[in-house]
Every structure is written in structure tokens, then in C-alpha cells.
Amino acid sequence: MVQPSGAAYDRAALAARLRQLRVGRWPEAALTQPQLAAALGVGPSSVSSWESVTATKVPPLSRLDGYATFFATRRSLTAPGLLSPDELTAEERAERDRLRKELLELRGSGQLEPGETRSLWQFPDGNPVRLICGELSRENRKDLFTSAKRRNYIQLQAYADLDAMVELYGHVRAENPGSDVQFDLAPRLEHDDLQSHLVMLGGMAMNQGGRTLANLLGLPVDQVTIAEINNGEVFDITRDDGTTEQHGPEVWGDVRAGDLISDVGLFVRAPNPNNQDTTLTIISGVFTRGTYGAVRCLTDPAVRDGNYQYLAERFDLAKPFAVLMKVPVLDHATATPDLRVPTNRLFEWQN
Secondary structure (H helix, E strand, C coil), X not given: CCCCCXXXXXXXXXXXXXXXXXXXXXXXXCCCHHHHHHHHCCCHHHHHHHHCCCCCCCCCHHHHHHHHHHCCCHHHHXXXXXXXXXXXCHHHHHHHHHHHHHHHHXXXXXXXXXXXXXXXXXXXXXXXXXXXECECCHHHCCHHHHCCCXXXXXXXXXXCCHHHHHHXXXXXXXXXXXXXXXXXXXXXXXXXXXXXXXEEECCCCCCCXXXXXXXXXXXXXXXXXXXXXXXXXXXXXXXXXXXXXXXXCEEECCCCCCEEEEEEEXXXXXXXXXXXXXXXXXXXXXXXXXXXXXXXXXXXXXXXXXXXXXXXXXXXCCCCEEEEEEEEEECCEECCCCXXXXXXXXXXXXX
């Protein structure tokens, strides 16, 4: 038989290893695909597809973490759910780390070495990616370009946070050349879009789906509109102890008409509540500068590796996390926040 080559061979080898773990790790337990799926929190069809060597679908990194945790200890067979890493003994954690490294290498991602980075914008499972933007109101568009009856009609005039969308769309396309990557306006969001790797871009007033999804995550961050800054949306934070705080832009001079010195950006990453095999990302700002800065946080080659390394060390990236960040502004230029600088981090959260 002719063996597939390259990445396809790695995927087939990974599928075979996942099946071997299920049927061969504890053969007397006769572990079924539905039983394993229930422990991992996925559907049986997902486990079936991950084990198929002919039509392999690559599991997300979070699911390989789950596999490693489950098969690190026989206690998983009687536990009510997947054990957390904190519940494992030192010996079990060492076995989990060994299994995780093996599975990541088969997946083609490899284990992170010191100084090595990985992108949060790589989606090797091949699922579609959808970038969803807010829609500008008619009064905020130039009529010359917004009517389809005009000869110079430009459809993108309707998109809020266009700088951020163009920056991220090009980056995601480059990171996932074989995937279906598209962008659209929030009012045109379709049912199937909710199952994809979903990226909600822009303030929650124009892209209210972001607020709905943030509530599903239990995110203790909300955006509220205040008239003092020309109806901009500041961020309200509710901490675990019940105290609240508010973060808004810095302005030179008059708060309504002065020059913007810094904006605030929000970056949220979580498993997609509509499809646990994909991800949800929410990126927002008080103004467009905040959204753009939060996007550039993980696309700007000058700082993205350092930012990723910080996030990987600070959070379990398989679980929902959020960072509220300061985004410096100088005239037309928006600086990319370096999250390794403490003053750039306004609030952090992990569920």
C-alpha cells in the first residue's frame, strides 16, 4: 500500500494512535467511542472522525490536551468527568506531559521549546473561519460610495473597524491557506457561521453578537456607552470580590474633542459555545484604535511572538481567557501593545 506523505501521513499516524489509546490502553475496560466522547465533552462523531485514518479530521489542541489528561491515569475511567491537571499526582502529570508531547508531534504542531512560539491564528483542523464586523449606520457613511446605484459604490464602506478586519483577514488567510476564510457584517451572520472559528470584531454597540457571546462565557467585562466621550463605549469590569472599575481612553485636552492619546482594546479567546471543536474570539475597543491595537497584538511581527509567549505562560490557552489592554495612539499611528509591559495590561481574566 502506498503511504500518504507529509502532513497527511502525520494525520493518519495521529488517528491511529488515538484509536490505539482508546482500545489498547486499558483493553479490559472496552472503552467505546461514546464513552470517551462523553469524558472529553464532545460528540461521538468527533471521536470517530479523529480516529479515521482515511478521512482524518485533526483534533484541536484543547482536545489533545484532554486525551493526554484522560489517558494519564486509570482513574479517568471512574471519574464523573475529565480530571483537571491539578487533580493529577506528580507521576500522572509526568505521564500527561509525555502523552501530550507525543500527540502534538504526531499532529505536526510539535511541543513548544524554550523561546519557540505558536500562533493563535493557526487552525489546522481545517474548519471554516468567519470574521464578523459591525455595520456602520447610514449617517456615518459617505453617500457617494454606499448606494449600489452609485457608480463608485464600495461595499466595504459599511464595515466598522475596517483597518482591523483587513489586517486580520490577510493574516488568517496566510496562516490557514487551505481553509475557508471569509468576512461579513454582523446583520448577515448565518446559522452555519456560528459553528466556525468565529471572530467577532468591533465595539459591542455595532456588533452586539459579541456581547451575547461574552455573556455566555461569563466574561466579567461589559461595554457601556457614555456621552462624555462622544458616545464611546468604555469597559466596565466586575472583579471576583464584587468591586467594579471602569477603563476608558486617555484624551489630551477636552474629553469630547481633544486628541486621543490612548485607547483600550479587549482580546477574548474561548472554545466556541456553539461548537466546542472550534474557537470564539472577541476583539473590541472603545474606538477603532483599540480594536486595531488588540488585533495587532498577535499579528505584528515586532511583538506578536513575545505576546504569545506571555499569554501561553499566563493562561491555559485551552480555556476561556481575556486581556484588556492599553493601546497608545500618536496622531494617525496606533502602537501595538506589548503585553510583557505591565502597564499595558489593564485587566486579565480566565474562567
